[in-house]
Amino acid sequence: MFTSTERIRSDAQSIALYLESLLSNKYQIPTFQRDVVWEKENVKKLWDSIYKFYPLGSILIWKTNTKLESHREIGGLKFADNFHSNEYQYILDGQQRTTSLLTSIYGGKIANNENFNPTLYIDLTIEHTDAIDDTSYTKRFLFWDEIDDKEGQLKANTRKTKRYQDKLIVSLLDIINKYREIEKTFIRVLMENTIILTYNN
Template sequence: MFTYADSIKPDGHSITTYLENLLAKRYQIPTFQRDVVWEKENVKKLWDSIYKFYPLGSILIWKTNTKLESHREIGGIKFADDFNSNEYQYILDGQQRTTSLLTSIYGGNIAKNGNFNPTLYIDLTIELTDATDDTSYAKRFLFWDEIDDRNGQLKANISKKKRYEGKLIVSLIDIIKNYVEIERNLHALGYGDFENPYMQQLRRIREALYNYKISFIELRGIEVAEVCQIFERINQAGKPLIPHSAGQLRKKIIFSTRSTKKLENPLPFMG
């Protein structure tokens, strides 16, 4: 029996599980969402919070049998073809974080950022100075343009390029896919002791990737009008999820639903 307690339910998934589900097309991002605002500094701070196991805001998921127009890709990564389902899972709040997490690990491209590579790397040599260290993250988490020395032309990057070539700067995707090999490299370099700070850094980021729980709030059995009201209430003290009022949002959802139905049941050509 479906009850009110079932309509709004908290949940949690690891980063790797969430992104795997996203790539498996188990979530969709409706097109009425606001544009992604992606900034290097904010992405690094996001990962620093995860690295420290600080809590993040919840991702809001609407589970419904209503089909909406959805984005076919996020961060340049194709993840949702047009398909029919008995239940859709729409990401209503959390698109920014989702884009940052997905592109940090799987690469892709960011709109309005040209050929910039959003893949994120971690420098295993950068340690936390203390529990309140709020600056080292900028050197710990790096993008490729902060590592590539362009054959020695960028002097500021020469030492980082050497650490990258020496296997001391590694990508997040490599930690997921090639963790054992990275461990072996550290052993071969003489850093294999369990208490070695480089090994500790490696274990810590791996633990975050697999054990940090992203908080989800799932809405189920809730109609459009109530979804809009939830939007409005959870954002009263903060920045709106999208640059529209609740009334405009409702119109957009209804229009999206109607547009989808038109595509599914096109009228015969009466030329």
């Protein structure tokens, strides 16, 4: 007879490692899970919590030697359909956050919005504020349709396009893969301007 502590235990893991494990088929999402309701605002709020080091809650994983039918695609990203193992790990709670994290970093496709690119970018020039009603995350975290000025046709995005070209707006994947390079670019721009950059749309 197992005690509850033996049956359920917590395991802290970085977001990057968790997603790498998902991409390598360590975790599966069973098909009985409800469909994901993906919204831009909620994805930005999720990353704002990460940015501010707020707890994200737990993701419940069920380990079993039983093979269930599982999703072959998450956020448009394909997973192996002939995966076999001695032990399976199914995500029972946390599919929404998992899909949001995965598509924010690696891109993909959103159901019912196939032409939308869910890759998320961060504007490094947006200052942090401790205000309780802080809404700066809406400007700090951006999707490509909020950056692209379509070669000057969309004037509202012109300055953001320029910051993207100056590498002051970068993708989350770039932060993972090119952190030192991004840090050097940001410091160089600050030194060249000799002022604190502020947001000016």
